[in-house]
Every structure is written in C-alpha cells, then in structure tokens.
Amino acid sequence: MADACCGPDLNPPATTEAHENGQRLWQVRDLQIAAAAALLLAISWLVGHTGADTAATVVALFAAVIAASTFVPNTAANLRHGRIGVGTLMTIAAVGAIALGQITEAAMLGILFSIAEGLEHYAVTKTRRGLRALLALVPPTVSVLRGGREVRIAPDELTVGDRMLVRPGERAATDGTIAAGSTSLDLSAITGESVPVEAGPGDQLHAGVINGGGAIEVDVTARASDSSLARIVHIVEEAQDRKGSGQRLADRIARPLVPAIMVLAALVAAIGALLGDPMLWIERALVVLVAASPYALAISVPLSVVAAIGAASRNGALVKGGAALEELGRITVVALDKSGTLTAGAPEVIDVVTVPGTTREQALSAAAALESRSEHPLATAILAATETVDPADDVTAVAGHGLRGTHHGAALWLGKPGWVTPGPLAADVDRLQCDGATVVLVERGGVVIAAIAVRDQLRPEAPEAIRQLAALGIETAMLTGDNHRTAQALAEQAGIGTVHAELLPEDKARLLPEIARGRHIAMVGDGVNDAPALATANVGVAMGAMGTDVAIETADIALMGEDLRHLPQVLAHARHARAVMLQNIGLSLAIIGVLIPLAATGVLGLATVVFVHELAEVLVIANAIRAARTTPLPGQPENRRTTGPVHVSMPPPRDDLGDDCCASAPRPVAARIDRQ
Structure with missing residues (x-):
C-alpha cells in the first residue's frame, strides 16, 4: 500500500501487474507473503516453547521483516517524494515495536496489514476483471469475405468496409451493418436484456452480440479497438477514477489526519515522558499511531465505487464516476421525456x-x-x-x-x-x-x-417501471413538447401523476428546479434533444444509448438497453452502493474514535490494537464488495440474461370518446392528473 494520504496519490494506487495476474485469492502476492510470515511466526512460537528463546526471536524477526516487505519499500519511495500516509504510520509502528523488543507484535502488525492490502487488491482486481470480461465477448477469430473466399483472421485485423460472416451461435467481433441475411440477436451480454431482437439488412450490429438465427453478412463500420464494446469498457474504467462527494469526504478527512496522528503520537510520548516512564509512553505513542491509522477510511469509498460501477456496467448501465453514482443514490424525483423514453420511439x-x-x-x-x-x-x-x-x-x-x-x-x-x-x-x-x-x-x-x-405506443414495461419507482419512494413527472391531451392520455396509461406539456427544449431545463423543489432530480431522455435538461438535472440519464456516442457523452448515466425497468434497477443499485459507502465511512471513523483514547491510556496494547484495527479494515473491504450486489426489484426477472421479460398487459387506446371529451382539460403548462 503506497503512502497515499498526504499527496496527489491519496487514493489507493492502481493494482500492480502482479496483482492483476492473481486470478484466485491465494495467488495475491500480499496474501502469499502474509501467509509465509504467519507460518514463520507460528514456528517462532513453537520454538519458543522448547526454550530456545534466541532462535524464536530470530525467526519472529524474519517474520516481521517478510511481512513488512509489502509496505515498507513503498513507504520509503514515497518519503523520498515528500509524501506520508498510512504506510508511514505502519512503518514507524513496526520499527518502533522492534526497537522496544515487541518483535511478535511487529510481525502481527505486518501480517494483518498485508492481509488487508491483499484483500483490497483482490477486491479491486476482481471488479475490474469483471468489467474487462466484457472484452472477452469478442471472439478470438472472425470470418471475413475477401477476394471471393472466406478467411479467418484476428479481430484486430478487421478494417472498416470488410464484410464479416457471422454464423448462428457466433459473436460479432466489432460493430457493423447487416448487409445480407435475417436473424435474431441476443443482446443480453451488452444491455442486460434477454429478449432476442429480430434483425435484417440495414440493421446495426454491435460487438459482442450473439447471432441466434441464420448466417448473416455484416459490413464492418468500426475497428475492433473502436467498437461500442471497447468504448463501454474505456468509459467505465475512466469513470471509476472520478471521485464522488463521499470519496472526496473521505479524502478531506484522511489527508490532514495522517500528520495530525503523528503530531498526536509525539505529544503522547513527550507529555507522558514528563509524567512517568518515557519508554512506557513511547510504546503507547506507537500504539496510538496504529490505532489512529485512517487506512480503512482511505479505501472505504474508492473500493465501493469500483465495485458498484463495475456491477452496473455488467447489467447494462454506464455510470460515469463516483460523483454520478452517489448523486444517483440521492434521487427522489425523476422527470421522463415522453418520446423514445416512455414510448417505444416508433410512431x-x-x-x-x-x-x-x-x-x-x-x-x-x-x-x-x-x-x-x-x-x-x-x-x-x-x-x-x-x-x-x-x-x-x-x-x-x-x-x-x-x-x-x-x-x-x-x-x-x-x-x-x-x-x-x-x-x-x-x-x-x-x-x-x-x-x-x-x-x-x-x-x-x-x-x-x-x-x-x-x-407512438407506450412501452409495454413502462407502467411496471413507474410502479417500481413509486415503490422506491421516487416521484415521477412527464416532460413533453406534445399537447396536453395527448400527454394526459399516455400518462394515465403509464401511471404518471404529473405532466408538463407543450414544452420547448429550454422549457424542460427551466422546469426541473420547479419540479424538484429542493430535492435531487434525475432527467431521463435521449441524450440529444434533451441535452439542456440532462445538463440541468442533478443526474442526466440517457435511454437506449447502445452505440450512441452523443448519448453516452452527454449523460451522467447511460442505460444501454431499451427496457425502462433498468431505470428503477440502477436507482436501487445506486442507493445500495451509497449506503455501503456511508456505512464504511461511519465504521472507519468510529474505530479510530474508540481506539485512540484506549491506546493513549494504555487500556489496549499494540497486539490488541493491531488486531482490532486490521479486522476493521477487513470488514470495510468486505462491506465495500457488497456494493457490487444487484438485487432484482419486485416484479423484475431474477436474471435478465437468462429469464424472459415480465409481460405487462396494456389497455388499448381509448376510441370511445366524443369530440368534446377534452373540452374541460386544463390548459396551463403543468397539469396534475388524478389517478384512477
């Protein structure tokens, strides 16, 4: 763990290549080192019971040195650049413990700290590996028609204008346009939706989709490295590095906390030395260094963000950073554009x-x-x-x-x-x-x-999606440039209570603060016509953004599929992730607040503080991984990738109304509809 609390690299450093290569928990280098040190410490304990105290001490010292090798080199490197951090505190504590003859405690500190680091690296690698697994959807080879014959080449050799041949059961290697043949496409790995989509000549094909029907010929429109699938992975990886407000809160707390802890430990040693045994108070000062370590705080939010964004991307939602994720978790009002969002977009x-x-x-x-x-x-x-x-x-x-x-x-x-x-x-x-x-x-x-x-017909899943939003306590409103009567008729079918109609694009942006009334609001639209409103809202959400650069770049969140039920799902996921972040921050601060006075007064020794503190770090890491969990909402399929859609029976459009059916319809811009 680099010393990263008091410099530009405040967040935990990027996972190293060695960690990236660790596919299993036991292959993580830090955990392997911790296990070796723990084995040596156990041998030291056994040797000590034979009466060979000197040999036991030497073995324990080896255990301490091996365990410290996971963080001391990074600490030294950062100190040369004027950066101090959690590793600095741990290094001082370990060296001090050895100097005071508490070699076993120093070894325990190094072992437990290495375990915490190893688990952190494993968690980060696991979530990033899950994201990069999207790239594995690209087949290792692809068939192309060149010179009147079929040849197999690597996807990287594809050029724009090539004609791919995609047989039933094969995945598309890059984006293209179907030139010949008709089929059904499985988009579940990309959009999270399990319903196959019928496609034929002229239709777009995206990298990673499975051809479920007949053989098709596809004209390549993008190189494999520039495909929609590659862009998704790139955007999400960039988004994972953007900080949310909770992460910035953890940063603001951790940044001054490290030097403050060092000053506090020095004061404990200096003042205590004036009142009693200097060695006793130096020992307590070392314990305070460990007790007040903000390592758990520093990793709590970033790890949660990585886990949550990676999980969202695997379920068809691009979340552009921790800030967007946290803001999405605060949303209590959702404004939805009508055309293409609530409706199918096929008038x-x-x-x-x-x-x-x-x-x-x-x-x-x-x-x-x-x-x-x-x-x-x-x-x-x-x-x-x-x-x-x-x-x-x-x-x-x-x-x-x-x-x-x-x-x-x-x-x-x-x-x-x-x-x-x-x-x-x-x-x-x-x-x-x-x-x-x-x-x-x-x-x-x-x-x-x-x-x-x-x-334009209402999406069949729209009423269910609106009910799920209501179940989350989220108020919904429709914004449309259409007339009041058309908007009211569609809103009644969808179950939306508030309608704002006959709006120009700038009117939608102007109305959002009025609808929000001080609450956090999300705007859901197509990412192009609704750009002013998407930019004005706390969170802009683009629907059906698969392959649409403008939609992905404009919105904070991009839902890759066309199923509106992805909206309440990603909102629930963001709320869960934000709750995990707040839990981690609270737990980290509580541990520090409890351990410091107990360490300073000598109630807890170094071994106990090390154990409690490192256990807390493990709990924080384990809790952060929970941010990756996605629980289907009531009425949603358990697994969209393998389960069919929930079919909603929609009432037919009303055709039994007379010419004056709407004579008394209100004319103001915003009209509230009483639900039947």
Whole structure:
C-alpha cells in the first residue's frame, strides 16, 4: 500500500501487474507473503516453547521483516517524494515495536496489514476483471469475405468496409451493418436484456452480440479497438477514477489526519515522558499511531465505487464516476421525456383528416416534402406512410413548433396546432388528441389542408417501471413538447401523476428546479434533444444509448438497453452502493474514535490494537464488495440474461370518446392528473 494520504496519490494506487495476474485469492502476492510470515511466526512460537528463546526471536524477526516487505519499500519511495500516509504510520509502528523488543507484535502488525492490502487488491482486481470480461465477448477469430473466399483472421485485423460472416451461435467481433441475411440477436451480454431482437439488412450490429438465427453478412463500420464494446469498457474504467462527494469526504478527512496522528503520537510520548516512564509512553505513542491509522477510511469509498460501477456496467448501465453514482443514490424525483423514453420511439400514422378538395395522398405527400429534410421522430412515421417523396426547398426547422419551406412555388408549413391554425379541422384535432395521438397540421399557401395523427405506443414495461419507482419512494413527472391531451392520455396509461406539456427544449431545463423543489432530480431522455435538461438535472440519464456516442457523452448515466425497468434497477443499485459507502465511512471513523483514547491510556496494547484495527479494515473491504450486489426489484426477472421479460398487459387506446371529451382539460403548462 503506497503512502497515499498526504499527496496527489491519496487514493489507493492502481493494482500492480502482479496483482492483476492473481486470478484466485491465494495467488495475491500480499496474501502469499502474509501467509509465509504467519507460518514463520507460528514456528517462532513453537520454538519458543522448547526454550530456545534466541532462535524464536530470530525467526519472529524474519517474520516481521517478510511481512513488512509489502509496505515498507513503498513507504520509503514515497518519503523520498515528500509524501506520508498510512504506510508511514505502519512503518514507524513496526520499527518502533522492534526497537522496544515487541518483535511478535511487529510481525502481527505486518501480517494483518498485508492481509488487508491483499484483500483490497483482490477486491479491486476482481471488479475490474469483471468489467474487462466484457472484452472477452469478442471472439478470438472472425470470418471475413475477401477476394471471393472466406478467411479467418484476428479481430484486430478487421478494417472498416470488410464484410464479416457471422454464423448462428457466433459473436460479432466489432460493430457493423447487416448487409445480407435475417436473424435474431441476443443482446443480453451488452444491455442486460434477454429478449432476442429480430434483425435484417440495414440493421446495426454491435460487438459482442450473439447471432441466434441464420448466417448473416455484416459490413464492418468500426475497428475492433473502436467498437461500442471497447468504448463501454474505456468509459467505465475512466469513470471509476472520478471521485464522488463521499470519496472526496473521505479524502478531506484522511489527508490532514495522517500528520495530525503523528503530531498526536509525539505529544503522547513527550507529555507522558514528563509524567512517568518515557519508554512506557513511547510504546503507547506507537500504539496510538496504529490505532489512529485512517487506512480503512482511505479505501472505504474508492473500493465501493469500483465495485458498484463495475456491477452496473455488467447489467447494462454506464455510470460515469463516483460523483454520478452517489448523486444517483440521492434521487427522489425523476422527470421522463415522453418520446423514445416512455414510448417505444416508433410512431405510426393512424389517421389523416383533410379539407374538401385534398386527398389523403396529397396531404401525406405535402407533409413528406418537408419531413424528408427533418430528423424528427415524426418524420419517420410520415415518410413510411408516403409512397413517393418530392423534397421541398428552403426547409427551415422552427424548434418546438415545426417546419416550413416551399414546394412547387407555394409556401408549405407543417407543425403543431397553435403554430399552424387548425381552422375547420379544430374539432378533428381535438378528437384525435383525446385518442392519445400527436397531431400535426399541413398548411399550403396560407390555407390549412390536413391534420395528420401520429401515435407512438407506450412501452409495454413502462407502467411496471413507474410502479417500481413509486415503490422506491421516487416521484415521477412527464416532460413533453406534445399537447396536453395527448400527454394526459399516455400518462394515465403509464401511471404518471404529473405532466408538463407543450414544452420547448429550454422549457424542460427551466422546469426541473420547479419540479424538484429542493430535492435531487434525475432527467431521463435521449441524450440529444434533451441535452439542456440532462445538463440541468442533478443526474442526466440517457435511454437506449447502445452505440450512441452523443448519448453516452452527454449523460451522467447511460442505460444501454431499451427496457425502462433498468431505470428503477440502477436507482436501487445506486442507493445500495451509497449506503455501503456511508456505512464504511461511519465504521472507519468510529474505530479510530474508540481506539485512540484506549491506546493513549494504555487500556489496549499494540497486539490488541493491531488486531482490532486490521479486522476493521477487513470488514470495510468486505462491506465495500457488497456494493457490487444487484438485487432484482419486485416484479423484475431474477436474471435478465437468462429469464424472459415480465409481460405487462396494456389497455388499448381509448376510441370511445366524443369530440368534446377534452373540452374541460386544463390548459396551463403543468397539469396534475388524478389517478384512477
């Protein structure tokens, strides 16, 4: 353990190569050394019982030296750079104990400290190895079609433009686009979701997914080292080094504590020497050094963060650092965007109402002329419903409202009611909105010609996810740029009580503090359109971010899968991890607070203090590993990777409402819905 409490390297140092290579507990170098020293100490005890005291002392001294070899060299190296830390305290205590003739106690100190270090290294290595196991999802070789024949190469030899051949049961070596063949893809190892996804030509394929159906040909779009899987591992490893507030709290306490302990021990020795036997008080001062060691405090939070982030990544959630993890554990309010988050993100045209003289095809053609230049989710639905598209000219997007341009010399507008006046179609617009549809109006030459109703279905798991959030005591709110009536209809199906509708992107960011009312709030969106709100919230969460650079970079948390139930799961996990951190900080400070006075007054000797203190460190390490545990919430599958989804029966959209069904609907921006 490097002396890392009073310098730039306050946190425990990165695991060494020797530790990284230790695949089993007994292969950890520190533990091997501790075992050898313990064996020598036992031999010393046996030799002492034969009456050979000198030989017993020599063997015990060897045990002390061997045990100290795990921390004394690092201490000396750090002292040369002006850094002092926990290892410094342990070195002084061990050397002092030997000088006072307490060789057995010095050996015990070194043995137990080495065990604590070894367990720490093992825990860190285990969690990081679990994360790096994601990279093992890449197969050792891959089939590619070159020169009209199939060849096997290493994934690192793949180049953009190569065509991979992925047979049933094989994993994809890198990202690509399916060029030929249809199949079902198992994404469980990446997103944590067990439901296979049907895929065919034109669909994206991510590194590490399993081809569960027929053979497919895939055009490579990224080198193996730049694949989505490699980026995930890289981002999470970087995130593990970012400090959370609890980790900074532990740092702030530990940094001045080490020199303060040394001053305290010196005062105990100096003042005690004036009152009595100097050797007695020097011994007590050495015991105080060990008793007040903040090693457990220094490792408590970083180890918990590493364990928790690694576990989250293996369950389809990228947590970008300890700060994000801790903040997520404080969340009591969640604001969710509607499109693509609460809904499936696959809107369809369900109705087209036109004025006399305009056909359905003409209306859709006019709308498609503008939408062909747009990336809005509604564009996909309208273009899919149109047979031929003749793009408009000078198309301009008006954020939060719609599109305008010119088509064959006529001004063409497409947008939400209010921005485009419904005119004679007002009653139809009301009816369609009451049915839960999003309505856009088409205006040509200053005259409205059609209303197009598009509906994006609620995710089937959304009601269950909202119930799970409520069970955690988390309040939910919907934010959408859609109209009140459509938003209300969807919120009632999902079970969300608070709706904020007809919002521009900047309105969502402005409303978050009002919704939070001093509480910690998370914003869940797509990571692109909701960027202002994601940045404003205490925690920004991107849904369905697999392979989306912008989403991963924008949000604090990125949920790789499309299942909304991952949200309450990661929130519960963060709460558990934060509780573990606070437990470790409390336990570490309590141990120090209890042992210092007992050591200073001579109630506890060096051997007892060493045992109690090192036992506390082992408890802290063991507790930190608990941060990696993920417990399924009620109603969730026990293991998403092997268990099928929980199917939720959704009520069909209401189609028995009259034209005036929403006549009394409130018009303010924020409307509270009474649950049935």
